[in-house]
Amino acid sequence: MATKNDSVQLLISVRDLTKTYNDGAVRALDNCNLDVYRGEVVSIIGPSGSGKSTLLRSLNLLETPSSGSIIFDGVDLADKKVDINLHRRRMGMVFQHFNLFPHKTVLQNITLAPVKLKLQTPDEAHETAMKLLERIGLPDKADEYPARLSGGQKQRIAIVRALAMNPEVMLFDEPTSALDPEMVGEVLDLMRDLARDGMTMVVVTHEMGFAREVASRVVFMDMGSIKEENTPDALFDAPKDPRLKEFLAKIL
Amino acid sequence: MTWSGLFENMSPANFINFSFLPKFGTFFIQGVEYTLILSVIAVAIAVIPALLLALMRLSKNRVVKSVSGAYIALFRSTPLLVQLYIIYFGVFGLIKIPSYNIFGFIDIARFIPGVVALALNSAAYVAEIFRAGILAVDIGQTEAARSLGLNGRQAMSLVVLPQAIKNILPALANEIITMVKESSICMTLGMTELMWGAKTVAGTTYITIAPYVLAAIVYFCINFPASKAIEAIERRMRRGDKK
Ligand SMILES: Nc1ncnc2c1ncn2[C@@H]1O[C@H](COP(=O)(O)OP(=O)(O)OP(=O)(O)O)[C@@H](O)[C@H]1O
Ligand SMILES: [Mg+2]
Numbered sequence: 001m002a003t004k005n006d007s008v009q010l011l012i013s014v015r016d017l018t019k020t021y022n023d024g025a026v027r028a029l030d031n032c033n034l035d036v037y038r039g040e041v042v043s044i045i046g047p048s049g050s051g052k053s054t055l056l057r058s059l060n061l062l063e064t065p066s067s068g069s070i071i072f073d074g075v076d077l078a079d080k081k082v083d084i085n086l087h088r089r090r091m092g093m094v095f096q097h098f099n100l101f102p103h104k105t106v107l108q109n110i111t112l113a114p115v116k117l118k119l120q121t122p123d124e125a126h127e128t129a130m131k132l133l134e135r136i137g138l139p140d141k142a143d144e145y146p147a148r149l150s151g152g153q154k155q156r157i158a159i160v161r162a163l164a165m166n167p168e169v170m171l172f173d174e175p176t177s178a179l180d181p182e183m184v185g186e187v188l189d190l191m192r193d194l195a196r197d198g199m200t201m202v203v204v205t206h207e208m209g210f211a212r213e214v215a216s217r218v219v220f221m222d223m224g225s226i227k228e229e230n231t232p233d234a235l236f237d238a239p240k241d242p243r244l245k246e247f248l249a250k251i252l
Numbered sequence: 253m254t255w256s257g258l259f260e261n262m263s264p265a266n267f268i269n270f271s272f273l274p275k276f277g278t279f280f281i282q283g284v285e286y287t288l289i290l291s292v293i294a295v296a297i298a299v300i301p302a303l304l305l306a307l308m309r310l311s312k313n314r315v316v317k318s319v320s321g322a323y324i325a326l327f328r329s330t331p332l333l334v335q336l337y338i339i340y341f342g343v344f345g346l347i348k349i350p351s352y353n354i355f356g357f358i359d360i361a362r363f364i365p366g367v368v369a370l371a372l373n374s375a376a377y378v379a380e381i382f383r384a385g386i387l388a389v390d391i392g393q394t395e396a397a398r399s400l401g402l403n404g405r406q407a408m409s410l411v412v413l414p415q416a417i418k419n420i421l422p423a424l425a426n427e428i429i430t431m432v433k434e435s436s437i438c439m440t441l442g443m444t445e446l447m448w449g450a451k452t453v454a455g456t457t458y459i460t461i462a463p464y465v466l467a468a469i470v471y472f473c474i475n476f477p478a479s480k481a482i483e484a485i486e487r488r489m490r491r492g493d494k495k
Binding site: 060062085086088089091092093095097099100101102103112113116117158161162165 | 396401
């Protein structure tokens, strides 16, 4: 697991981020501040509706902030003049419901973006994709369509699809929540591998075991704001925020 | 006129008096060809503006959105016959098209204004078909494409539209069927389609009902099997989805 050392580099810095819906009636995010350093695994936990997804999806601007800034590698993504597409390439995202492209084969799912964005030639993309599929033990599924895969296979391929872009950070939104219990392990194993290889990761999860074991830092959210953040041991064993105590009592 | 005179025409025999067929059969054959060509070409022409209208309607820009919304509202809320006359006499009163026959029975001087009018009308309906088809694709597909760095246009053309096509094609085929029926209105402009054929035969032979009955039979024999076939294909595709 990557740990902070003297040479740590700030990769993402969220400043005073607020997101409202319905003309301010819903405050999904209320003045959030968060730093993510290279090589870190940040886990976001909290009750349903607390704003975890909104915060994560703000990082690559799938949600546009109402106010505040998201500094990614020195650039404020909330600035309208920034070409967000150039930055999204460098941030992989994995969704709860996989969102593989059903009309494309596994291989085409993985090679589509690198080839269309002219980051790799078709041959290079093919080679990268096959290497990644071998890494997750699914090279024989290259020419299958997603409909013929299990949930666990789909999610691992979704992860690999994001990895094919060589991202600097991976964002996960409850990657195991839509899976049958027996398939959760294979996805978490792959994520654990990524963390071990030093990938910077932000993971919204209900898997407290995973957060405790893999995360370098855990962030607790409630009512649209970050109530507490700490190392997993400190946060789980000695919670300070009353809402966090309540939350942990309920789920553990 | 006596009572019996009034109902003379209503005798069942008049409905099936097809004695005009040997002499006037070509009116129906060319008429149905004209109708099919007119309908298919009208919907085919409608596809491009319809896609544009649909994308405009889904745009975030309010002006773009309302231009498209206004077009669709206008064409869907006024009768086709009125649109046909305005476009035929208004627009094509200014742009004169020389008379020239293709296939020997399609005069482009009438055909082009008619097909353009039908296409402009159809575009409003097809735009809604496209819009519904696009909206039926899970938003997660767009999000996944965009999160990989594809821009909006690439996400639409590479990921969303290929999936939307499945929803769109059956509805588009149904639109052609609607057009086969609706295009009968072009008779009023002297376009020599199926209904015009029936009317001309009725006028020439003084057999007043049977030509229309024959026209109805021909319309039915095209549209009913076609719509059943579309339904069957749709069912098959839906089964394929569940796998
Ligand atoms: N598009 C939207 N329109 C209106 N309200 C929204 C929208 N998206 C999210 N919200 C609201 O914002 C709040 C935060 O939602 P968010 O999805 O971020 O929560 P979450 O912590 O991810 O919850 P969960 O654990 O259920 O996924 C909720 O109250 C939600 O209802
Ligand atoms: Mg969520």
